[in-house]
Amino acid sequence: MYHKNKKRFSTYLIATHVILATLSVVVILAALYIYFDTRVESEFYEKMRAQRVQVEIIINNRIADIKDILKNLSLDNTLRVTLMLGARTQLKERVIQFYPSQDGVYYFVKKSGGKTYFPDRYSGISEETIDFAAARLPEGKILKVGNRLQLIWWFSAPVMHLKKHMGTVYALYDMTQDKKLIEKIHKTADGDLAMINSGQIFRLNSKDTLVLDSMDLNSAFAKSEFISLGSNVVLSEIKGSSSLFFLSSKEILTREKRRVTFLMGLFSFSVLAVSLIISFFLSRKMVEPLKEMTQKAILISKGNEEPLFENDDNNYWEFNQLSQAFNFMLTNLKDAQEQSRYKELLENVDDAVYISNKEGNIVEANEAAYSQLGHTPNTFFNLSLSDIIPEKDTEIIIKQLDSRTGGSNPDKITLVTCHFRNDGSCIPVEIHSRPITYRGKKVILNVARNISKRLEAENALRESEERYRSVVENSRDGIMVIDDNFIILYANSVLPQILGYALKGLEGSDFRKYLADNNAILTPDHLLDQQHNEKIASYNEYNIICKNGEKKSVKIRANRFEDSNGKVKTVALILDITKQLRIEQEKKLLEAQLIHAQKMEAIGTLAGGIAHDFNNMLMGIQGSISLMRIHISKD
Structure with missing residues (x-):
């Protein structure tokens, strides 16, 4: 009866636990739902934005590849000779054989001053399309030929011989025929390329058509990066073409929101259920274990009555009992615990x-x-x-x-x-x-x-550093380490000799300022093979300007690596090839002079032979005239 009149902390604890758990679940659930709903939508548009950028990169790379092939066509020496000779049949055969049409790309050649394209036609493209491209010079423009829509680009490059304009090469690109590009984009992104024409959206991959509600797309895109078309489709504009768009489905967003809603409901139900179970369990099981712990603690203490915790009648009964038990127990076990702790620390x-x-x-x-x-x-x-x-x-x-x-x-x-x-x-x-x-x-x-192994490792590291430093410092070529901003982090003693600057002035400076052409060097990404995600080395020639204003030619071979801190850096080997290029130029000049002398010698020999033959003919004529004079004198 005495214990029943005491205040029990367990009763208040259980009631408070149930109330707070219920309120917390409601508040947290509302906050989490708002947060995750906003986050899911934000992540969806962020993912769509990233996928659109990937699509733009794929399209730009495709166009760059076409331009590179067109440039190679303009530099084709056989093509130049054929243009000079005016051999139309050979010109057509050359283009068809070595630059065949594929994946929606068609190549043409037109002689300077001419009006005819060679080849004049392709089986996969109509003359109307060729005339449209040649007249309008489109860059991603839509052309409707019959029931078929085409997305046309037109590229050109001059064919030069020395400084003379020999003609022009052209490339007509119809993206709707480029199945490889469309398939690659479909595998890369969860969406599709689309064209908009006459109030309809045409998908390039699925070939189906969606009806576009009447709206001003320009004003809509000026307000928002993404435009929702109904409840299931989102449209965004592809940069570089006013007629090309990226189309994505909202099914993923809808499905993710449903999943979040389900998880929130499951979470709230689980928390409430667990809270109720724990509350009922604690109400039945809290008091008895506490009593048992108290009795065991009193038995362990063996009658020591000096308390270390205060026992106040205003406190809950359970805490008072625990205080009394721990007071007895801690008094007798303090020394034993201290000795056990030191022994455990020493032996383990x-x-x-x-x-x-x-x-x-x-x-x-x-x-x-x-x-x-x-x-x-x-x-x-x-x-x-x-x-x-x-x-x-x-x-x-x-x-x-x-x-x-x-x-x-x-x-x-x-x-x-x-x-x-x-x-x-x-x-x-x-x-x-x-x-x-x-x-x-x-x-x-x-x-x-x-620390035997640590000292061995330090010595080995020191020897390795000295060995590699000796290799770098004794190299005949300039060696430097730069970061992604082209800041020189390290340079060996040869690089200052090449550039004419002091070593302290080089380290910490931007390497691009020593280039004759600031746009000549690419970004560090050119050292990475984007298709296979592999690190490769580059080997390019550049012109640099020394401190005294002298311009030198160098070859730069570079490779990217990660340092011990995981930071990506670039190590570059710089070879001064100025003298080598000068010698090659002098060699070419001497070869040209020798060829000219040989030609003049051949002309002289030919002229001498002709003069000799002509002189023989004159001697015969002169002899005949002399005989005629003799006969005339006698008469």
């Missing part, structure tokens, strides 16, 4: 741990301390601190007790020294030493760690 570490007094005698140690030095416990505890470490280090450790004051905190010192084994050998160790109070006495706790 791999480092050597030993305690010495102010006289330098070892009073306590773990097994690792004497086993590593080859001693038994009996022999080890008969040693002094100076028997296992050098005398000077022994003095430093013992002085800690002399310099320590009663009210100050002990300072830890760290020594790199060695332990003497019983066979006289030495083990390099790092000792962390500090004063402590052990069993009421001031002593020194020493923790020694074997």
Whole structure:
């Protein structure tokens, strides 16, 4: 009856737990639903934006490939000769054979001043399309031929011989015929390319048509990056073409919102169910275990009546009982726990741990301390601190007790020294030493760690650094390390000789300012093969400007790597090829002079032969005239 009149903390705890759990679930559920709903929608549009950028990159890469092929066509020497000779049939055969139409790309050649394209027609494209492209010069324009829509690009490049314009090469690109591009985009992104014409949306992949509600797309895109078409489709504009759009379905967003709603409902139901179960369980099981714990604690204490916790009648009955039990238990177990803790710490570490007094005698140690030095416990505890470490280090450790004051905190010192084994050998160790109070006495706790492997690793690392530094510094080529912003982080001694600057002036500067053409170097991404995601090396020629204004030609070979901190950097090998290029130019000049001299010699020989033959004919004529004179004189 006495206990029933006491206030029970368990009753208030359970009631409070149920009320707070219910309110918390309602508030958290509302906040989480708003947060996740907003986040899911934001992630959907962020994903769509990223996929659209990937599609734009794929399209730009495709157009760049076409331009590269067109450039190669304009530099085709056979094509130049054919244009000079005016051989139309050979010109047509050359283009068809070596630059055939494929994936919606068709190539044409037109002689300078001419009006005819070679080839004049392709089986996959109509003459109307060719005339439209040649007249309008479209860049992603829609053309409707019959019932078929085409998305047309028209590219051109001049064909030059020296400074003379020989003609022009053209490329007509119809994206609707490029199945590889459309399939690649479909695999890359969860969407489709689309064209808009006459109020209808035409999908390039699925070939189906959607009806577009009457709206001003330009004003709509000016307000928002994405336009919702109904409840299931989102439209965004592809940069670089006013007629091309990226179409994505909202099914993923709708499905994700439903999943979030379901999870929130499941979460709230689970939390409420668990809260109710725990509440009922605690109401039945809390009081009895507490009573048992109290009785066991009193039995362990063995009658010690000096309390360490206050027992107040205003407190809950359970807490008062626990206080009384823990007071008895802690009084008797305090010393035992302290001794057990020190013993556990000493025996369960791999480092050597030993305690010495102010006289330098070892009073306590773990097994690792004497086993590593080859001693038994009996022999080890008969040693002094100076028997296992050098005398000077022994003095430093013992002085800690002399310099320590009663009210100050002990300072830890760290020594790199060695332990003497019983066979006289030495083990390099790092000792962390500090004063402590052990069993009421001031002593020194020493923790020694074997650093043999660490020293070996440091020496190996030092030798490796010296070896690689020797290779870099003795290289005949300039070597530098740059970051993604082309800031020179390191340069060897050869690079200042090439550029004419001091080494301190180079390090920390932007390498691009030494280039004759600031746009000549690419971004660091040109060192990465985007298709296979592999790191490759580049080998390109550049012109640089030295400090004295001299322009030099260099070859740069670079590769990307990750340093020990995971940062991506670029190491570049710079070879000065100025003299080599000058020698090659002089060689070409001499070869040209030799060819000219040989031609003049051949012309001289030919002229001498003709003169000799002509002289023989004149001698015959002169002889005949002389005979005629003789006969005329006689008459």
